[in-house]
Amino acid sequence: MDHQSLGSSRLSSIFKPWKGQATWIARYWALYGGWWELIKSPYAQSSVVFGALCSICATPAFDPAATTISVVPNVLGFTVGALAIILAFSSADFFRYLTQKGKSDSLFMKTIANFVHFILIQIGALLLSIFSSAHSGIIWKFATVTMLTYAVLTTLSIVIQLFQMATVYNMSTKATSVKDGDDSEKIDER
Structure with a gap:
């Protein structure tokens, strides 16, 4: 093996893990819905408006970078923990309803993609x-406030996704109890 092909081989081995990461990110992005889904997201749109308003109206002392650094790590830890819990219980019976028999764009996979999106944001x-924090100017302030706002608002998106999962779970238990002859629906739910 000559020196040039040895160097090429080493270089290729350096980028091989990045290629694998890019493949998984592309899968997540496709499941999320891509750029169009991001552009039409009410959370992203609201974040841009809020970022613009804060950038124009904020006092000079307002430091969105410091706010982000103090808020987001806690939210990030909570999000990763919530995702780990969902994945830990994914073998539970009700998840078979969410996976829709292994469908690649099932509610389960869309929920996981939304969690990945939330974490990446x-x-x-x-x-x-x-x-x-190393730069000043209204553009950096706008970008930072917009991203912080989007990170916070996507919490609502995840909560709604979890509510969807709970609704599917509730419907699956209802279907199972009706099939098994359970009379629990007769209970007054006041």
């Missing part, structure tokens, strides 16, 4: 705030 907000 939080990481992006943190990285942007670190960079922004």
Whole structure:
């Protein structure tokens, strides 16, 4: 093996893990819905408006980078923990309803993709705030406030997704209890 092909082989082995990461990110992005889903997201749109308003109306002392660095790590830890819990219980019976018999775009996979999106937005907000803390100007303030706001608002998106999962679970137990002859629906739910 000559020196040039040895160097090429080493270089290729350095980038091989990145190729694998890019493949998984592309899968997540496709499941999330891509750029169109991001553009039409009411959470993203609200974040841009809020970021613009804060950038224009904020006092000079307002430091969105410091706010982000103090808020987002706690939310990020909670989010990763919630995702781990969902994955830990994914073998439970009711998850078979969520996976829709292994469908690649099942409610389960969409929920996981939304969690991944939520985590990536939080990481992006943190990285942007670190960079922004070294720079000044209205553009950096706008970008940081927008990302922080989007990171916070996607919490609502995840909560709604979890509510969908709970609704599916509730319907699956109802279907199972009716099939098994359970009379629990007769209970007054006042």
